[in-house]
Amino acid sequence: MRRYSRITGTGSYLPPRRLTNADLAAELATRGVETSDEWIVERTGIRARHFAAPDVTSSDLALPAAQSALQAAGLDAKDIDLIIVATSTPDMVFPSTACILQHKLGVAGCAAFDVQAVCSGFVYALTVADAMIQTGAASKALVIGSEVFSRILDFSDRTTCVLFGDGAGAVVLEASETPGILASDLHADGKHVGILCVPGHVSGGEVLGLPLLKMDGQAVFKLAVGVLEEAARATLAKAGKTEADIDWLIPHQANIRIMQSTARKLKLPMDKVIVTVDQHGNTSAASIPLALDAGVRGGRILPGQTLMLEGVGGGFTWGAVLLNL
Known part of the structure; x- marks a missing residue:
């Protein structure tokens, strides 16, 4: 009998400090940088973001997100045999944020490692966890995206510093006799570094x-618009599905214009x-x-629905996952 994987629990966490565009504009003004709520919303669709306190790390944000996902799945941390953290802002050069998170969860022994694919990181990590479960290398996985991008922002550059925030999201992925993850499609092209x-x-x-972050x-x-459509269509083809089968598109939350363009190309209403x-x-892998x-x-989002997850990020990396919840 073929072995599949399914998401059985989700969780997330945002640090308490919330900055509206007006809040951020006021802070930037003290640095001689001009922006406004209208300017940010018109170009990005962003109205607020959360920033972690200076002593809070990616593993700190990942912990409550992971605990929330475990609770939703009805599991304890000791039940997990694989932890993958997608992050571009790790706690340390090494060890991995996943190992640090494992210790904070109070468990030991299971495989734990990070995936670095920037804003595509969660899609990459979910695909790796799915493959490991399908082959029997794991049965119950925690897959987490966690970032403190506020640490790497250039607050003298209003074209980038208004875009990003901090946060973490997590899922529990378990072995299943029925298909959950239906197909995935991952790519990268280093010439766009x-x-x-x-x-x-x-x-x-x-x-x-x-x-500090630099972006054209x-x-x-x-x-982004081109590769996201390609990855989505390739994933649908692998699963033998069409756009009409998608109940929800869950794209990387970078810019509302990119999301609208992708939806149009896939003939999906907003x-x-x-x-x-x-x-x-934009919380990157989170x-x-x-x-x-x-x-x-x-x-x-309800059980039984079909979801298309897709992301694109620095590297350049991109990919998509189609799944039944």
């Missing part, structure tokens, strides 16, 4: 380069798209599981 990156690193105890917004937009970018901005949890807990 320069359009979205943090071009700095640590060497000899010093930071070399610039450890127009280039990212143009690339009332079939889960949109949370207005409330938490954005898809945050949106998924919001849809589930808000009563919109």
Whole structure:
């Protein structure tokens, strides 16, 4: 009998400090940077974001999100035999944020590692966990996206610092006799490194380069819309499905314009798209599981429905997962 995997619980967490566009504009004004609620909303659809306190790490945000997902699945942390954390803002150079989270969950022994695919990270991590469950390498997995992007923002650049926020989202993925994850499609193209990156690193105890986010917004937009449609269509083809089978599109929450363009290309109305970018901005690898949890807990996403998850991020990476909840 073939072995499948299914999502059995979702969870999320946003740090308490919430900044509206007006709040952020007031803070930026003290640095001599001008922006406004109208300017941000018109270009991005973002109205607020959450920033973690200075001493709060990605594993700190991941912990309550993971605990919430475990509770929803009716499991204890000791039941988990695989932990994958998708993050571009790890607690340390090493060990992995997943290992740190494992200790905070009070468990030991199971495999734990990070996946770094920036805003596509959760889609990548979910695909890896699904493959490990299908092969019998794991039976119950925690898959988490967690980010503290506020740490790597250049607050003198209004074109990027208004876009991002901090947060975490998690799912429990369990072995199943019936299909949950139906198909996935992952890609990367390193020639686009320069359009979205943090071009700095640590060497000899010093930071070399610039450890702040840099982005060519127009280039990212143009690339994102095209590859998201391609990945979605490829995933549907692998599963033997069409756009009409999608109950909910849950895209990476980067920019409302990218989300609207993708929905149009897939012939989906916006009332079939889960949109949370207005409330938490771009949380990179955390954005898809945050949106998924919001849809589930808000009563919109129901058991048995078919969901298309898709993300695109620096690398450049992109991918999609089609699943039955």
